[in-house]
Amino acid sequence: MTREIFVFGSNEAGRHGAGAAHFALQHHGAVYGQGEGMQGDSYGIPTKDRALRTLPLRRILTYTRTFVDFAEAHPELVFRITRIGCGLAGYEDEDIAPMFQGAPANCLFFDRRWPVLAKSVPLSRLLRLYG
Numbered sequence: 001m002t003r004e005i006f007v008f009g010s011n012e013a014g015r016h017g018a019g020a021a022h023f024a025l026q027h028h029g030a031v032y033g034q035g036e037g038m039q040g041d042s043y044g045i046p047t048k049d050r051a052l053r054t055l056p057l058r059r060i061l062t063y064t065r066t067f068v069d070f071a072e073a074h075p076e077l078v079f080r081i082t083r084i085g086c087g088l089a090g091y092e093d094e095d096i097a098p099m100f101q102g103a104p105a106n107c108l109f110f111d112r113r114w115p116v117l118a119k120s121v122p123l124s125r126l127l128r129l130y131g
Helices: 018-025 057-072 093-100 116-117 125-131
Strands: 003-011 038-041 043-047 077-081 107-109
Touching: 003 018, 018 038, 018 043, 043 057, 057 077, 057 093, 077 116, 093 116, 093 125
Parallel strands: 003 043, 003 077, 077 107
Antiparallel strands: 038 043
């Protein structure tokens, strides 16, 4: 049986008090106080800082690319990716989805538009825009 990992938007302080982060805490083994990375059957990608302010896109891009590298290194896992940054952090799908460009086949998106949006902006352009 394939192990599924719930990927959610987090904050750098790991305060999983609302939205998908709270769901991950209650149902997928997210660890209160850990803002990034693998936690039980979940993986946190920070979209807010330690003071719960929305991170700039360039910082979210760094966390997202770390996740994509992790997913590539773990083909035995299936990652179910929520619309990180598009709820409490306030970004639009078009801002965040392209950050997942080149994500491996074991990355599945809750929003069916994200794989298309991920290809809408070349990663090299994203790095210039957000970097």
